[in-house]
Amino acid sequence: MRNLTMRWTAAACCALSACFLAPGAARAQGSPPPTAADDDVPGNNRRAAQLYLEGNEAFKEKRWSDAELLYLKAWALVRSFDIAANLGEVQLKLNKPRSAAAFLAFSLRTAPPSAKPPHVERVRRYLDEARKQVGAVRLQGTDVADAEVFVDGERVPAEEVKHEIYVEPGEHRIVIRRAGYEEVAMPLMARAGVRETVPVAMKPVEVKAPETTGAGPEATKAAGAGGENGAAASGDAKTKAPAAGARVEERRSWVPVIALGTASVVGLGVAVGFTVASNSASADAQRFSDVLARANEQCIKPRGEFVETCTQTSRAASRAGTTGDLAFGSYIVSGALALAVLTYAVWPAPPKSTETGVRVAPFGGSRTAGIIVAGAW
Structure with missing residues (x-):
């Protein structure tokens, strides 16, 4: 094969x-x-x-x-x-x-x-x-062979980098990159029919050694003997615990805000529903009243054919009053819940004491005696 x-x-x-x-x-x-x-x-x-x-x-x-x-x-x-x-x-x-x-x-x-x-x-x-119509550039350097070369942002094929790079006459910018070396950038003024050799010296990237604190045998001994304490000290430097007895602000929970806010929205919806029902009942009562007014009839002693109309008028008026009261109460409850949400969100949380310890206090009476032990952690 x-x-x-x-x-x-x-x-x-x-x-x-x-x-x-x-x-x-x-x-x-x-x-x-x-x-x-x-x-x-x-x-x-x-x-x-x-x-x-x-x-x-x-x-x-x-x-x-x-x-x-x-x-x-x-x-x-x-x-x-x-x-x-x-x-x-x-x-x-x-x-x-x-x-x-x-x-x-x-x-x-x-x-x-x-x-x-x-x-x-x-x-x-x-x-x-x-x-005769272009400029030619030859890059000379021991580190260029494996480098990436760009002319005006366009990568040059490795075959041309090894030999000659041809460019249009005029100003250009050459950038040379290689892993582990600092980037080299240089301007180039190419002239038609002119071949140039450009020396390139690439510098390795400097790797900085980690900084160490302390000097001398005593510092070395302290570092070796107190490695565990040093780690603890390093942790303390990053996050310091509050001193005993200090009062720190407790992180506020947003669960009450969500619960109260949801209840407020539900209450508002209920209030709107009762308002619509009340308005509908009022409209019914007004319609029945208009029928009685056109017949010049009153509901104190109505005639037989208007007894039912008076009954419906009374029921509609009662229903309008009841649903109106419920709507009013629902609006009050929804507003109260919204005010509670706003108060909880804006009001500063009470500081939390970090004091720890044990307290002992005697107590006594006519027939009893003893001590009270109280602790906080």
Whole structure:
């Protein structure tokens, strides 16, 4: 299986290498770019080869944006020198010299010995053209290799950090971070066509030793002999207990507030209910009274047909009075409970005495005698 995988990988490299710079070379030689056999190139390599060939077709038709996208997709699958070369050339045509320089430099560094000299020279020529439009920075230092480098907040790939970092001309800010070292930040003024070497010295983060109190043999002896007492003293320093006899404020419980508040709300609801019932009964009594008034009838000695009306009027009036009294009482109870809640919440809690001890007092009478013992803890 290992030999088979190596053969497939080699086939993919050959397929891509055969197409290396095919947009320029194929037209010069008058032959079409070779194709990759699907049976020989598995997985990502097969897909990368297909994308690479599609990118070459877009290159020939001068569809630079399409070619760039296809090359980038192929690059995401297989990072080879030939994909980097064509991608860098396309980006240079799209006026992206910084990214083009990075891809062309990668292609030049990783070109295999089998790469044809004219093709390598072509990459070198385009790289020189890209470098004339950007600035190049080489970070020099023993601690930079494993560090994270950011230019204007954007992380630089480790491949570029090891060699050269390409930036657009102008002002930039470089930040270098590494675990266990202090962060290094520096400004950079990049100039087109200028290559700079910036020395970097990273300082390890200083770890402060814990501070110790006391000095000399006596302090050491006291610390060793009184470790338990020292721990107790340390605890006392953090939370000091009140002195005996001191009066401290007792923490207030909010359970009565919740209970009384709930009762007050319930009482208010009951009062509203009785008020509605009283108003309804009053309306009924008024309606019956209006009927009697229109008939010019009184309920002292009513006629037969108005006896029932007088009875209903009396019942409605009585019901209105009763429910009105209940509503009034409910309003009083609800208000009293609300006032109790407010008083309890605002009134300061009585201080709690922390005095401890035992008191003994004699007592006596005509027939009895003794002592009273009282204690508080």
